Amino acid sequence: MAGRGKLIAVIGDEDTCTGFLLGGIGELNKNRKPNFLVVEKDTSVTEIEETFKSFLARNDIGIILINQFIAEMIRHAIDAHMQSIPAVLEIPSKEHPYDASKDSILRRAKGMFSADDFR
């Protein structure tokens, strides 16, 4: 890597992770901790949530990409994250197309036009 920037982390299915690792975002650090999590059928929700929280706690991660169907499993943790760094991006997965109405950022932006704001 040319200049030491921040990393991009991925939580997704096998093909999504493979694609992004092909793109060159992958890292295994000195403690052998990866910046990606391949979610399979037997991956538990707690494991996903712990990984997501560990990515949030790492200060070398700038963006977290997460499949939307996985984001749905840990929605409370995503909604609780209010800081701009790391930015959380919800992306589609092979079996679940992207639904803008579920996106936490768009839901927050949509809140602008709720009845409470205009009262």
Added chain:
Amino acid sequence: MDESAQSLDENLLAFMDQLELLEEKRIRLNSLIEQGWFFISKARYSMGNKQVSALQYASEIKPLVGVHVRALGHDNVKFCTDLPKQKNECHNCNALVEDIGPKEEGVRRRIKSKQTSIEKETVEELSNIKSPEDLSTSKSEPNPQQNPLQWFGILVPQSLKQAQLSFKQVIELSAEIATLQVQILNSKQELKRRFQEKEEKRIKKEETTGC
């Protein structure tokens, strides 16, 4: 119309523009990801079902791409990727192809027909002897910053290279979307603050006129 209402309208329009831009970029991102999956599936079809999976990931992985975060003021940040240029990639590919070839240079002459040629050969051999530094560089060292394509083999199908290109574009676009998301959330906060200010002013005005 007073100035505050006008600036509020302008902010609202800018906010709408940002949302529209986000939607456009999202559509492009989604189609690029789909394209990437399609190419991965094609590569899997030609290489074999288990040849493109998480099992092939290298044991040593170093990032080739990073994001630089720049503060823009008003709590806005900009995410910029440092993806290597296309030309450099091609140059690296050529270098890799050369590395794969035979390590020993020159052609060996096994049949020595004339004695007169022996002297010439010894001179050539002496000139071919490399310094210890050269030898150390020619040794095949595992390069941690190698192209991730090589995890899946030396001669990978074109479709896997196309998948890599698609995902590189996705990475670049995701940095742009992340920037836009932060801008949208900040614009929303700003708008909300202005709405409240406007409401307070209106209430005060009503109270004064009521008295």
